[in-house]
Amino acid sequence: MTGASSSMSDVANDVIAIIAKKVRVPNHPKIELSDRLEDLGLESLDAVEMIFDLEEKFDIQIPYNANTTRTEFDTVGDVVGAIQKLVDKKKS
Amino acid sequence: MNRVVVTGLGAVTPLGHSAAAYWDGLQRGVSGLGPITLSATPEELTQKVVAEIKGFDPLAHFDERELPTLDRVSQIAIVAAREAIAQSGIAFDRSLSVRTACIIGSGVGGMTTLDDTYRRVYRDNKKRVYPLSIPRLMVNAPASQISMHCGLRGPAFVVASACASATHAIGVAFHMVRSGAVECAVTGGSEACITFGTMRGWEAMRVMAPEVCRPFSIGREGMLIGEGAAVLVLEPLERAKARGADILAEIVGFGMSADAGDLTAPDVDGMSRAMQWALEDAGLSPQDVQYVNAHGTGTAANDETETRALHKVFGHHARSLAVSSTKSMVGHALGAAGALEMVATVMAVRDGVAPPTIAYLGPDPACDLDYVPNVARKMDIEVALSNSFAFGGLNAVLVAKKYS
Numbered sequence: 001m002t003g004a005s006s007s008m009s010d011v012a013n014d015v016i017a018i019i020a021k022k023v024r025v026p027n028h029p030k031i032e033l034s035d036r037l038e039d040l041g042l043e044s045l046d047a048v049e050m051i052f053d054l055e056e057k058f059d060i061q062i063p064y065n066a067n068t069t070r071t072e073f074d075t076v077g078d079v080v081g082a083i084q085k086l087v088d089k090k091k092s
Numbered sequence: 093m094n095r096v097v098v099t100g101l102g103a104v105t106p107l108g109h110s111a112a113a114y115w116d117g118l119q120r121g122v123s124g125l126g127p128i129t130l131s132a133t134p135e136e137l138t139q140k141v142v143a144e145i146k147g148f149d150p151l152a153h154f155d156e157r158e159l160p161t162l163d164r165v166s167q168i169a170i171v172a173a174r175e176a177i178a179q180s181g182i183a184f185d186r187s188l189s190v191r192t193a194c195i196i197g198s199g200v201g202g203m204t205t206l207d208d209t210y211r212r213v214y215r216d217n218k219k220r221v222y223p224l225s226i227p228r229l230m231v232n233a234p235a236s237q238i239s240m241h242c243g244l245r246g247p248a249f250v251v252a253s254a255c256a257s258a259t260h261a262i263g264v265a266f267h268m269v270r271s272g273a274v275e276c277a278v279t280g281g282s283e284a285c286i287t288f289g290t291m292r293g294w295e296a297m298r299v300m301a302p303e304v305c306r307p308f309s310i311g312r313e314g315m316l317i318g319e320g321a322a323v324l325v326l327e328p329l330e331r332a333k334a335r336g337a338d339i340l341a342e343i344v345g346f347g348m349s350a351d352a353g354d355l356t357a358p359d360v361d362g363m364s365r366a367m368q369w370a371l372e373d374a375g376l377s378p379q380d381v382q383y384v385n386a387h388g389t390g391t392a393a394n395d396e397t398e399t400r401a402l403h404k405v406f407g408h409h410a411r412s413l414a415v416s417s418t419k420s421m422v423g424h425a426l427g428a429a430g431a432l433e434m435v436a437t438v439m440a441v442r443d444g445v446a447p448p449t450i451a452y453l454g455p456d457p458a459c460d461l462d463y464v465p466n467v468a469r470k471m472d473i474e475v476a477l478s479n480s481f482a483f484g485g486l487n488a489v490l491v492a493k494k495y496s
Contacts, residue, residue, distance in 0.1 A: 043354070043357070044356070044357060044393070045354075045357075048297060048298050051298065061138075064298050065298055065299075065301075065302075066297075066299050066314075066391075066392070066393075067313050067393075068314075068392070
């Protein structure tokens with residue numbers, strides 16, 4: 001797996017694995033939570049595909065509109081945080 | 093080279109079932125948006141709002157025995173074509189019909205039939221599907237059905253270029269009439285794909301607004317899916333004059349380009365090349381244009397990029413243009429959008445009225461032109477552009493000119 005230290009949650013590890021498949025920067029080092037999606041080379045369609053993969057993986061619905069919510073998912077950590085919330089909500 | 097004029101219009105739209113009703117609604121700034129009723133189990137969809145043609149009764153237009161052969165996309169195409177031909181006053185006898193083109197744009201053809209068929213076999217585990225499923229759903233069905241129902245025996249085919257389909261279709265027909273390859277053309281577009289499967293696909297794209305489409309406005313949240321059909325009758329100016337026809341407008345230019353870049357992201361270079369080519373084809377300068385019927389989908393990316401392309405093509409003159417998106421009223425009719433918009437553009441030059449961009453809240457810094465906010469504007473329009481920019485990076489632009 002690209003990145004993800006052992007101290008990270010399972011959700012973070014899974015999210016990073018999904019994001020890693022979309023990274024377009026050649027020879028990018030391991031992905032950190034502070035990495036910005038834009039710096040990883042993720043374009044708008046990559047984000048939409050990433051959301052689909054995350055929804056399928058965690059069986060959740062992620063409210064995401066490419067026209068309005070771009071800035072809410074700035075870093076990898078933002079995505080992990082949003083998914084963690086949705087996963088917790090589903091459990092409760 | 094012939095000068096090419098429009099002598100007939102027809103439309104079936106979310107604002108009414110005739111070109112006159114449609115144009116009246118556009119001028120009054122009426123919204124054609126509403127809840128989804130055409131999809132199966134709409135309560136399961138996340139998306140709740142689209143622009144449907146309301147109250148269309150196929151039996152008011154077709155014999156019960158004809159309907160099994162006609163998907164909704166063909167039904168509305170035929171109704172629009174009949175209206176346009178009736179307005180033109182042309183009687184297509186045998187010798188004229190073999191020299192008349194029927195070129196129609198459609199993005200996906202008979203999607204209602206496809207959706208019903210798949211539901212039947214995959215969900216309901218039925219062993220058989222309706223025997224005419226294939227000729228109902230084929231993407232060329234609207235052109236084939238118009239040719240059969242209206243007796244047009246010349247070149248007939250469907251052009252598919254997603255959201256630019258109808259503009260490409262009308263452009264090709266315009267060039268064929270201009271060159272003399274055909275004597276007349278019946279051309280436009282048709283789309284009717286508000287089905288469960290299609291809506292799920294659009295939901296996954298993450299580009300639709302929840303309830304309101306507000307192109308070029310601050311706070312815009314995306315596009316909304318529409319449906320409709322619109323048809324224009326084209327013929328040489330000399331022919332129209334000779335028979336004393338009511339000439340609605342002249343078509344003077346058509347331009348095309350491909351971005352050869354991103355699959356879905358709009359591109360300033362591709363958009364501006366199509367507009368420049370259309371103006372060159374018309375032998376006009378940017379300064380000659382007063383009105384642009386924009387592609388204006390209401391997405392963050394399209395409207396900002398289209399604005400930049402307009403600045404690039406028109407320079408300082410961009411600030412003098414009236415630019416509006418009729419998609420604010422009828423949604424995005426995809427493969428038919430360019431035909432609905434060319435009908436609006438023809439009527440705009442004929443009547444001297446720029447239709448509005450409704451639901452406009454205020455200027456977005458990235459969209460800094462005059463978008464005719466919320467209220468139609470009476471103004472002299474000598475020349476107008478109609479823009480269509482498709483997924484897949486395919487762009488098409490038509491130029492209409494006032495006939496006087």
